[in-house]
Amino acid sequence: MEKQTYSRRFFLSTSSMAAAAVALIPGNVKAFYKNVKKRFIPAKSVNTLSLTINQKQYTVQADTRTTLLDLLREQLQLTGSKKGCDHGQCGACTVHVNGERVLSCLTLAALVQNQPITTIEGLAEGDQLHPMQQAFIECDGFQCGYCTPGQIMSAVACVKEGHTHSVEEIKEFMSGNLCRCGAYNGIVESIQKVAAR
Template identity: 55%
Template structure:
């Protein structure tokens, strides 16, 4: 049995093999550096924020990308605000920030330092419902109920802003809140009832 003579290593194959080895070693080092950089960046994305939610002072360390909606439904334990579209188009997540209606899916917790947030859970006075909450019951304005928290928060602001003088005005200033059950006439009637109760 004859053995084959060893093939001589060409200059080209030697350089190619060396380059591959160096590249592999560099990739390991780059991967480690990237992981360290990523961990450092994650720390930089955290921020301690102090704000008020329904009258209670809350402080949390939040990722700078955390939305108020996700904070409410997650660590703050207030699931009343609904995640409808998560694109600011349906109004189901409407809350009040310093008395102004805001879409909580578009509001970052990092920007709430010192601010006051009111959610649907904060409207009632103990067992006494807010006039608009009661009006929604009286007028059967909630149907499936999914959009109701956002509708009520928007309606309260609509009245406070002075934009509830006529049914047409109510529809205009509540147009950012979608009701997939199409209970709009009942919602308008509820806002009118609450407006008259407060007036």
């Protein structure tokens, strides 16, 4: 009970501040904000970015806040990389930058200019699926398919890094990619299959 009053105090403090702020606003509030918004509300900053994605050159205008994930999905129509948490906790957005797997949701697009980027869309060669993609289909390494692009990008990197000496090692080095459907057995099987080639 004591804690409830404590929590109310916490909200009250923010509330009273907000109330004070509201009280300060003159009658014609809209005009007021228009006049002074430059002081209060920073404008977005837009830059021209040059990116190399799946061996293709892109030049785009982007807000500095744009993550690589949002740039791919919203501006370049490369929606294969998925947003599962947006905070680096699920791995669904995994792509390769400079040949290494990274999380595109925590990567500001402006910071990876002119570095080779590969997404799930760049893995297959034309109609020829990457062996990892083929293995995922054969081993049923997915169910809903949402985490799959991230799992596959991670799996390809896992093999390339050489972290496939044992099932234990594969699992440890794939643990940054969550699968809520629980297709873990099929994914590990897929990786073993490709690593054995």
